[in-house]
Amino acid sequence: MNKIFTSFDDAVSDIKDNATIMIGGFAGPGGTAQNLIKSLRDLGANNLTIISNTAGFASIIGFGALPGHIPIDVGILIDNHQVRKVIASFPVSPSPSKPNSFEKAYAKNEIELELVPQGTLAERIRAGGAGIPAFYTPTGLDTHVTKEKETRFFKQKEYVLEEALVSDFAFIRALKADKFGNLTYKGTSKNFNAVMVTAATVSIIEVDEITEIGGINSNMIDTPSIYVNRIIEIRK
Amino acid sequence: MNRLPRDIIAMRIAKELKDGDVVNLGIGIPSLCSQFVPENKTIFYHSESGVLNYGPMSESGLEDPDLINASGQFLAPVAGMSFFNSSDAFAMIRGGHIDVTILGALQVSAKGDLANWMIPSRGIGNVGGAMDLAVGAKKVIVAMEHTDKDGNPKIVSECTFPLTSRKCVSLIVTDIAVITVQDEKLILIEIAPGWDFAKVQELTDAPLVLSTDIKAFSV
Numbered sequence: 001m002n003k004i005f006t007s008f009d010d011a012v013s014d015i016k017d018n019a020t021i022m023i024g025g026f027a028g029p030g031g032t033a034q035n036l037i038k039s040l041r042d043l044g045a046n047n048l049t050i051i052s053n054t055a056g057f058a059s060i061i062g063f064g065a066l067p068g069h070i071p072i073d074v075g076i077l078i079d080n081h082q083v084r085k086v087i088a089s090f091p092v093s094p095s096p097s098k099p100n101s102f103e104k105a106y107a108k109n110e111i112e113l114e115l116v117p118q119g120t121l122a123e124r125i126r127a128g129g130a131g132i133p134a135f136y137t138p139t140g141l142d143t144h145v146t147k148e149k150e151t152r153f154f155k156q157k158e159y160v161l162e163e164a165l166v167s168d169f170a171f172i173r174a175l176k177a178d179k180f181g182n183l184t185y186k187g188t189s190k191n192f193n194a195v196m197v198t199a200a201t202v203s204i205i206e207v208d209e210i211t212e213i214g215g216i217n218s219n220m221i222d223t224p225s226i227y228v229n230r231i232i233e234i235r236k
Numbered sequence: 237m238n239r240l241p242r243d244i245i246a247m248r249i250a251k252e253l254k255d256g257d258v259v260n261l262g263i264g265i266p267s268l269c270s271q272f273v274p275e276n277k278t279i280f281y282h283s284e285s286g287v288l289n290y291g292p293m294s295e296s297g298l299e300d301p302d303l304i305n306a307s308g309q310f311l312a313p314v315a316g317m318s319f320f321n322s323s324d325a326f327a328m329i330r331g332g333h334i335d336v337t338i339l340g341a342l343q344v345s346a347k348g349d350l351a352n353w354m355i356p357s358r359g360i361g362n363v364g365g366a367m368d369l370a371v372g373a374k375k376v377i378v379a380m381e382h383t384d385k386d387g388n389p390k391i392v393s394e395c396t397f398p399l400t401s402r403k404c405v406s407l408i409v410t411d412i413a414v415i416t417v418q419d420e421k422l423i424l425i426e427i428a429p430g431w432d433f434a435k436v437q438e439l440t441d442a443p444l445v446l447s448t449d450i451k452a453f454s455v
Contacts, residue, residue: 053322064308066301091362118284118364140363142399143398143401187302
């Protein structure tokens with residue numbers, strides 16, 4: 001058993017057209033697997049469905065990015081016309097005067113959007129990884145994002161039925177992996193990574209460091225190796 | 237007529253926060269509130285980026301992209317802060333573990349309905365965590381200017397913009413007034429200097445009820 005890859009291009013090389021890919025991160029470069037995104041752009045697989053909190057605007061407005069650093073995000077896949085559909089909670093730039101690539105493509109009907117409240121998005125992915133096909137939530141009742149969805153009352157309160165999400169691949173950014181694939185994250189970069197890693201057929205994790213077995217204290221492991229298929233170290 | 241500055245709105249809302257409250261701050265005016273909480277109160281700030289008990293922003297030069305709030309601001313590392321994934325961040329919100337959320341708004345209705353995620357003319361918007369916060373926090377406070385940039389009332393009989401959540405807002409603090417939502421009525425409880433009931437009503441689409449205990453806007 002070897003989960004370790006040494007080339008980002010190799011790690012994504014079996015992604016085919018029409019694949020569904022979860023991409024972790026909140027919005028900025030922290031927790032975003034920028035090297036894997038870049039290799040997917042170079043690979044050129046088309047007609048992709050991307051599940052991610054945003055549709056890429058960090059590169060436009062510098063969200064969560066260090067001064068002078070232009071982060072890589074989903075925007076480069078959209079610029080390269082590889083994306084058919086985005087499932088996201090925060091698809092467009094917070095600044096309407098600085099639209100992202102997604103908003104421009106959306107205005108031209110070149111891309112589809114499934115807008116999902118952020119907590120519902122996280123829970124749909126959690127459910128997908130946990131074998132739960134659907135669940136009821138109070139979020140989004142009577143709003144645009146739950147139109148035509150089933151509802152049901154529990155204890156006199158109405159809830160919306162939301163279905164689980166799974167994917168073919170997940171791009172995950174963690175701090176460290178050991179050679180089994182046990183992971184730790186850093187700070188607020190757990191975000192969607194620690195959820196998406198559970199819900200993909202193939203999870204691919206880029207990390208600062210791959211350690212020997214035991215290199216991460218067992219009490220400090222955030223994601224057990226069972227969820228991890230491929231790991232790759234970022235070369236500095 | 238004088239409008240109160242954003243800092244004063246934030247200062248007024250900070251008075252609503254109680255020692256030990258877990259608070260989630262939205263983008264804009266809400267993000268200013270934390271700096272006006274007196275030192276004898278301990279507030280636990282929660283952000284859906286996956287952090288509880290954050291404190292001040294990072295010092296210049298020490299920014300860490302792995303330590304941000306939901307507005308993308310860099311946080312300083314402080315003792316006692318904890319990190320969690322997005323599923324847990326929203327379990328805390330939906331599960332009723334957040335005492336207060338302070339949100340911006342495009343429109344609030346007399347019933348306390350909130351619209352804050354999409355300006356219809358843009359044709360697309362960001363929901364982010366707003367719908368979960370509006371539904372899940374024990375108390376929803378709205379911080380906003382009383383009218384939009386064209387002078388249209390933002391407190392309306394019925395929201396015409398896409399809804400975030402129904403019947404969720406309990407307190408509205410604007411640049412001219414403080415209004416509570418009680419039993420689908422808007423009660424005017426504080427008025428900014430230079431304003432009176434009639435002038436506030438003129439800029440409010442929904443009918444206001446003058447509190448029997450009306451006060452000056454006080455921070």
